[in-house]
Amino acid sequence: MKNVVLASTSTLHGETYLSYLLPVMKELYAGITEVIFIPYARPGGISHDEYTEKAAAVFATAGLQLRGLHTFADPAEAIRGGAAFFTGGGNTFLLVKQLHEQGLMHVLRGAVEKGAPYLGTSAGSNIGGVNMQTTNDMPIVYPPSFDTMGLIPFNLNPHYLDPIPDLPHMGETRETRIREFQVQQDLPVLGLREGSWIRVKGDRITLEGSVAARIFEKDKAAYELEPGNDIQL
Amino acid sequence: MKNVVLASTSTLHGETYLSYLLPVMKELYAGITEVIFIPYARPGGISHDEYTEKAAAVFATAGLQLRGLHTFADPAEAIRGGAAFFTGGGNTFLLVKQLHEQGLMHVLRGAVEKGAPYLGTSAGSNIGGVNMQTTNDMPIVYPPSFDTMGLIPFNLNPHYLDPIPDLPHMGETRETRIREFQVQQDLPVLGLREGSWIRVKGDRITLEGSVAARIFEKDKAAYELEPGNDIQL
Numbered sequence: 001m002k003n004v005v006l007a008s009t010s011t012l013h014g015e016t017y018l019s020y021l022l023p024v025m026k027e028l029y030a031g032i033t034e035v036i037f038i039p040y041a042r043p044g045g046i047s048h049d050e051y052t053e054k055a056a057a058v059f060a061t062a063g064l065q066l067r068g069l070h071t072f073a074d075p076a077e078a079i080r081g082g083a084a085f086f087t088g089g090g091n092t093f094l095l096v097k098q099l100h101e102q103g104l105m106h107v108l109r110g111a112v113e114k115g116a117p118y119l120g121t122s123a124g125s126n127i128g129g130v131n132m133q134t135t136n137d138m139p140i141v142y143p144p145s146f147d148t149m150g151l152i153p154f155n156l157n158p159h160y161l162d163p164i165p166d167l168p169h170m171g172e173t174r175e176t177r178i179r180e181f182q183v184q185q186d187l188p189v190l191g192l193r194e195g196s197w198i199r200v201k202g203d204r205i206t207l208e209g210s211v212a213a214r215i216f217e218k219d220k221a222a223y224e225l226e227p228g229n230d231i232q233l
Numbered sequence: 234m235k236n237v238v239l240a241s242t243s244t245l246h247g248e249t250y251l252s253y254l255l256p257v258m259k260e261l262y263a264g265i266t267e268v269i270f271i272p273y274a275r276p277g278g279i280s281h282d283e284y285t286e287k288a289a290a291v292f293a294t295a296g297l298q299l300r301g302l303h304t305f306a307d308p309a310e311a312i313r314g315g316a317a318f319f320t321g322g323g324n325t326f327l328l329v330k331q332l333h334e335q336g337l338m339h340v341l342r343g344a345v346e347k348g349a350p351y352l353g354t355s356a357g358s359n360i361g362g363v364n365m366q367t368t369n370d371m372p373i374v375y376p377p378s379f380d381t382m383g384l385i386p387f388n389l390n391p392h393y394l395d396p397i398p399d400l401p402h403m404g405e406t407r408e409t410r411i412r413e414f415q416v417q418q419d420l421p422v423l424g425l426r427e428g429s430w431i432r433v434k435g436d437r438i439t440l441e442g443s444v445a446a447r448i449f450e451k452d453k454a455a456y457e458l459e460p461g462n463d464i465q466l
């Protein structure tokens with residue numbers, strides 16, 4: 001049974017890393033002792049070791065051991081034998097490039113489809129979608145493919161941001177960008193605001209957390225979905 | 234002699250399309266009667282025809298005829314024989330994919346290197362850089378390469394945006410994104426704020442317009458450059 005949490009962000013404004021997600025992690029990882037951490041997105045360009053240390057410190061407070069995927073001699077083998085996973089945020093292009101080049105995207109998908117608990121934040125949530133084509137990230141590297149795991153049958157836009165009133169800036173709004181994507185591809189997109197996450201248990205997908213999500217379906221007006229509701233896209 | 238204008242945006246807040254650039258266009262296109270328009274970036278998903286009509290209406294007020302590249306039977310031949318060019322904004326991934334798939338990126342570069350005046354706005358300016366890897370756009374399609382024309386020896390970040398004070402949003406700032414790029418690639422990046430443009434005349438590159446640019450070189454503190462100054466990167 002799929003057991004997945006895809007969160008908009010790792011950190012809420014004014015809070016410490018992952019703190020708002022601790023209760024969610026305890027439920028998701030119930031019965032688990034070791035979690036494999038995928039640090040490839042490297043926020044701010046920090047090293048895999050530094051990123052793993054930062055995340056491990058928080059996981060320890062929940063009684064969970066965290067080990068970086070980069071420390072295994074055979075990462076594919078490690079994923080196949082892994083009990084549970086966490087993919088942190090950072091740059092989605094970097095994350096997806098690494099996973100594809102090492103042949104790990106489909107291996108990770110296979111392990112999660114079989115029931116290994118999976119937590120993603122930001123870039124780590126993007127790869128739960130059908131493809132990474134609604135990321136906000138900068139294309140700092142060139143991945144061999146934009147396809148991702150497809151743990152859910154739609155795409156995410158993490159850190160979803162409403163237009164900022166009175167900002168005299170002419171760059172495209174997030175909504176305009178998502179609509180431009182849907183001119184190219186008829187795939188629903190869920191704008192996931194900071195503070196909320198998607199929960200997948202088997203075939204059931206729900207929105208959880210503190211704020212509504214904004215849903216974009218091609219040729220339909222965008223609409224809001226409140227936490228606690230099923231997502232049927 | 235290279236004769237190029239790369240502008241941050243087509244439109245300033247509260248103004249009409251291209252109006253602030255009209256004096257620049259008159260100087261850039263002096264002696265020219267017909268300009269070829271490259272509409273492939275399709276802002277908001279509008280059609281090539283609609284986009285060309287919109288731009289042609291403004292060009293007409295400057296006494297310039299505009300013809301869309303998509304209306305030529307042989308676009309490469311059209312570029313080789315073209316007197317001058319304008320590439321409009323929209324989605325950089327879409328623009329770059331079209332240019333590469335039709336084998337036009339290097340043809341356009343060749344024509345501009347030989348002296349045909351070139352104006353780019355936003356996505357059309359991004360392709361004047363070394364690669365498109367510091368665009369703000371969403372990866373709505375997968376281009377065969379991120380390489381662009383390299384009319385200047387650095388990259389641009391159009392619509393450069395300073396951090397917004399008091400915004401309780403945890404997505405990366407523009408500066409963080411550019412720094413993440415420079416962890417991957419040692420290439421200077423010029424953050425081009427709306428209201429300014431880069432002017433290339435032969436080997437001389439200057440910043441023009443109404444606001445300073447922010448310059449990022451790897452392992453150096455970012456710094457401001459005022460309009461009227463040479464850009465030596």
